[in-house]
Amino acid sequence: MAIFIDNDTKLVVQGITGRDGSFHTREMMAYGTNVVAGVTPGKGGQTFEGPNGKAVPIFNAMDEAVAATGANASVIYVPPAFAAGAILEAADSGVSFVVAITEGVPVLDMARAHAFAKDKGVRVLGPNCPGLISPGKSKVGILPGKIVTEGPIGLVSRSGTLTYEAVFQLTGAGLGQTTCVGIGGDPLIGTNFIDCLAAFEADPDTTGVVMIGEIGGTDEQEAAEYVSAHMTKPVVGFIAGRTAPPGRQMGHAGAIISGASGTAEDKIKAFEENGISVAQRPADLVGLIQDALA
């Protein structure tokens, strides 16, 4: 098993003809993801040529794509100005899971999009996230397929390349993964740590979880309380940004210490108080999860 995506995921790519959309659609198809349709307004009726001679039909709108293919998930690679609109359209089309890769979506646009998706009962991952991958089954987003391998560890992170680093270390030590999820670096994200932790707790194949947080907000603190109150599986963690100065945005729009809130120290303390061992370095995650599972 895995969380959120597996062999039954039938994916629509919104923005399939763009530079990023077309590149990553090929990567996803090469990995084995079942990409059933693409959407680019004005290019309906055309065909997207994937790897190994596979072709994907392109539609003008999400509802047409879902009606024609029975798709149940979508991934969004459209530019920031149109990304929130693409989420609204996807949430209204019948898919149950929407992954928004786009970085730089206006936060107030996302407030509306999240409220709408919640009303429709649709799960949004992101925006400003690398997506997720269930090794051997499906990948949605931009995570490199080469660095993952099948196994019992669930991984959830706010970052992109730091996720790769952690997965790379786990895989190198022979620790495979059920699903690796990047929840995104924005202030308003659709799926948070607790959603992923609950899904990993319910997934029979996941035996332990690696949680990677960073400065900004209090999502990690709430997740830590959730772990001690509701989880039976061990969780280990890492927090990036111990050296980040207050009041400065560190790349991610959500990675900012405002006033006294959102510091790495606060988060590390919350992890430790709730039984989550914290790695000093990404490389130490391997030993911590091995100990926790022993």
Add this chain to the structure above:
Amino acid sequence: MDIHEYQAKERFRAAGIPVPPGEIATTPEQAESIAAQYGGMVVVKAQVHSGGRGKAGGVKLAKDASEAKEHAAAILGMDIKGLTVEKVLVTPAEDIDTEAYVGILVDRKKQAATFMVSAEGGVDIEAVAAETPELIRKLTVDPRYGILPHQAFWLANFLYEDPALIKQASKIIGQLYTSFIESGSSMAEINPLITTPAGEVKAIDAKMSIDESELFRRPEVEAMRDTSSEPASETKAREAGLSYVKLDGDVGCCVNGAGLAMATMDLVKYYGGEPANFLDIGGSSNPDKVVAALEIITSDPNVKSILFNIFGGITRCDDVANGIVEATRRIDIKPPIVIRLTGTNEEKALEILHEAGFSAYTSMDEVVEKAVQLAQGN
């Protein structure tokens, strides 16, 4: 992006909020002539992107134009939390009966804009929230409806008892919401919102932060950016499409991805060094960006070693390698460079680097430890 008080007041005025007049001076003489034009008492206020201006001596009451000139002379050029004051706002002094607080910001947990109001104005609202939360009333606004009239009234009702004041404050709360949304703001604050003996409600201070992601569609707000308050290297980085924050250490860091960049800085510290900067070259791996990144890092005289930590996903390692080689041809780089590259097109990248005489590591710990040693002269 933070904007100055006088700029936030312009946004507020445009939304109809009653804000006293004010003009900007960059010299004591200008301050004097603005004060003379208003007549009577004025306030001279430092315009810097920092809180605590009053405590730092950057806000002064002047009884007449010549005192305004004296105060402006003292405040202009003053250093407030590392920022030099280059402008002062000169504004007529108001008679104050009461001071309240009205603010709105994006609440991450509620995933929507949230108002905070308190009758305890003119003070640090975070301290009020921490010590006496019962003195604050909060309301999360449904982004689909905006603030509704009865909600604005409910907030205003927490501030005043006089129906005439409640009516004015309700209107101001609605106008603040409009200004917040139309400015693409992440935070907007009136502190204090005053009442006068004549029974008027007015905003005499204004603060606003703008969501950087809004600026592409709000050129009039982008035009308010004041680059004089940031290091030139940060301006250059933004123009080159790089995320860069200057720090005080001596190990220059060039990384792809914000989370990995922070983790790399932390690892520099772990091995006993101090990072000179945060720098995320982003996902696309245009060699020109790498050149710009190296120019920015080497323009910092504190930098004693430079480390690259690249985990290729979308970023192609060979592009980064080409950028490094290209940069060493174009600019004279004195500090030693150590490189870690892994992921997409790693082999090609290593070939390019070896031909140019660089060696590369594949482990993040090795490269960071090496960079720290080099910075320490080992």
